[in-house]
Amino acid sequence: MLKVEETQPVEFSPALKAKFAEISSRYPEGKQKSALLPILHEVQAELGWLSANAMDQVAAWLKIEPIEVYEVASFYSMYFLRPQGKYVLEVCRTGPCCLVGAEKVMAHIEHKLGVKENEVTADGLFSWRGVECLAACGFGPVLQIGPEYTFYENLDEQKVDTLLEELRKK
């Protein structure tokens, strides 16, 4: 049994619901469950993570059972089932990136942020984790930051420092 975080009730904005409707229109009648993955991305972009309340509301909107949403959200690695830092640094940890120094980059991020993988910094600004191949092996080491999944390529310690500074200033 997963430990589910307590959350406040969630109310989706009319703009978000309009987006849901647009997404759902891409599929044939009766196949609206297809909208689940893109809708979860939209919700996560808005809330930062997927609370049980938020998933229940998505289920209600799509007229499916809540468990169908939990099953999907917990299967895919991009969905966060607990709160994260404002910026989640996801560093590729797979073979090709490791050949060119990904492990060093991860160690440096851990050192600079002072938190372990999947933990949030005290100011709530950052969390980080190693993720599997991001399909940018020729430009490694790489990391991405959601919700738009901006890429930062050919990383080294110095570039990580610059990036963290920029994000702090934002």
Place this chain on the structure above:
Amino acid sequence: MSEKVKVTIDGITVEVEPGTTILNAARQIGGDIVPPAMCYYSKLEGSGGKCRTCIVKVSKGSEKDPRPMPKLVASCRTTVMDGMEVMNITSPEVLEARSGVVEILLINHPLDCPVCDQAGECDLQNLGYEHGLQKTRYEFERRTFERIDIGDKIQLHMNRCILCYRCVFTADQITNKRVHGILNRGDHSEISTYIQTAVDNDFSGNVIDVCPVGALTDKTFRFKNRVWFTKPVDAHRDCPTCKGEVTLWYKGADVLRVTARKDIYGEVEDFICNTCRFDKKKTADWVIEQPTHISDTSVIASNHYETMKPLPVIQTDLRLQQANKVELEKTAKF
């Protein structure tokens, strides 16, 4: 009606309806050549294909295309073709691959049979006995989960689960609403409700009967007795919700538990409602029919009715037959 197709399994030919799977064709033949099935369940649509214990070798695809299939196939999900030839217990390759699957199914299984209510009627226990190795080669900590109650009558020991998905299909197809499912992925997958919701509807108890292992057990029977000390009896009652045909498990004069009736492959004949299962535990609630016939693969049977048969390989290998002459003669007496 379309014409029947001919399929030969371990040298025995049978004619079956088109669309029949190899496993079901084998079940029509019966006996030792029937592949074991841990996840397939004929009453649950979409089940099967996952555990890989029923894998067989298709040595001839069909009369039209006699080429063998390149890989071993899941017999529960592979449809027979006319003229197909299948090897199950006559193929050392199949037996080896199957023992590999059994070993793999057991690496994270707790092996807590001595305290597991399923022991004695556990498909994995039987499979491990027939195909497994004496010792495990797995030297790492086993995966563990906390034991949880899903509802007040059903307990989930996720440690024991082999992820056959049968309980998920049952909830989808037999009950009106599914609140549990498979969460996470890979070897972190687990059966769960995610948020603590009771699995509560008239037919939820059937997940206990379909579970091939002791992952979902009846809390009203928990630690009451070992199944091989109990006596199963067929009984029925006039039930407004289900057919009301069950097996009562007696210890002395007490009904310790109620289950659906199961066929020789461990599948329920009819799903039963929770009232029959959990609330009717007095002999007076039931019309008694007869002692239940128990499959000879079960230790329940070995203690009560018949002795264990020798392993299938022994029956097909002449040298092994010689080596086991004494045992075979003993068996023949029964």
Place this chain on the structure above:
Amino acid sequence: MARKLLLEHINVPGINTLDVYRQKGGYRSVEKALKTLSPDDVVEEVKKSGLRGRGGAGFPTGMKWSFLAKPEGVARYLVCNADESEPGTFKDRYLMTHIPHALIEGMIVSSYALGAKTSYIYVRGEMMPQIRILEKAIAEAKNAGFLGKNILGSGYDLELYVQPGGGAYICGEETALLESLEGKRGNPRIKPPFPAIAGLYGCPTVVNNVESIAAVVPIINDGGEEYAKVGIGRSTGTKLISASGNLVRPGVYEIELGLPVEEFIYSDEYCGGIANGKRLKATVAGGSSVPVLPANLTLKLANGDPRLMSYESLSEGGFATGTMMGSGGFIAFDEDQCIVRNTWNFSRFYHHESCGQCSPCREGTGWMEKVLHRIEHGHGKMSDIDLLVDVSKKIEGNTICPLGDAAAWPVASAIRHFRDEFEWHVREPQKSQQTNYGIARYAEPIVSGLKQEN
């Protein structure tokens, strides 16, 4: 310069816009197909081209198309597999980033050939920027009349949508992709039925890789026979190779199939050799799933002939001395890299990405990872090496989908060719934590009568 069919205009400024793309001859194939060819003609051209699926399996695309069932009154779908997740492979991202219209043009022609009225491009969720790029390009194409109702007055209607994934390597397997597109967990389906009979929403469906679909454009423009003249033998056309690892110039290269591997690694037109003046120790030639080869067998066949970048030559010698083209993810390891560490890394990847549906893969991938972790970190036993080979055999061929094989092959091949290095890790637990085994004899010329193990 070698012939370029897909990336010819990659460096033209603004090629990601419809206007520039059209100035460079873009969307000609749509006009040609919809105005002058029947759908069957298009399929025929693709068959003649000899194009083989660029996603990994290398199955002839035209043949795959011809298997599509066409029952009356049932919708058919084309789904593009842009779930590029195979470690070492990043060509589809590159193509979609820089020339999104090449994919959209290919989707229109291919959808027309298959009679699909709605098509989807399933892009892995992490490629959100590429999703935005494609959505913008689709809007441009629609504005210009290449999508929507009655395209170019031909009476053919097509809607094209981009679908994001959620982060799962397994969704690159076509039936897992379809499950995911239906809003479910990415569990591969048990086949048969194949997607050509019952795919998306139970309807006949073709799933093709990004590069395969983009390759339809030059095939229709120049004709299948012309396309088949490029390349070598049954490896026709050009292939995008993603080059990564310790190379002077990693990146995406379009090569004519048949290029010698040595030229690809060392010539200035391509990777420019091994970075930092080091020597090549090993390669993984087709994405992490394919067998790893030592440097000598990478460059030469067992008989001493040069190895070529083609489906046939890369797999020459079977798994004993060869590998596979796979998705064209070419990873180079220099002399300082540790094969054991990399094998463990890949093994962790497959363990992480196993969907968990069938037992050999769910349990076996984790088992292999744990044993490899132990060896890599100096706690291994000599018997672990054979145990790994045995577990890999228990997984291989016994799973629902090819992920089991993909997890087994890297481990089995690493031990096949680099057993000495594994044994050294066990024998020298402390030393192996501080230093590397090095290049050993892995780059030495092949001695004839090479041991054929396993």
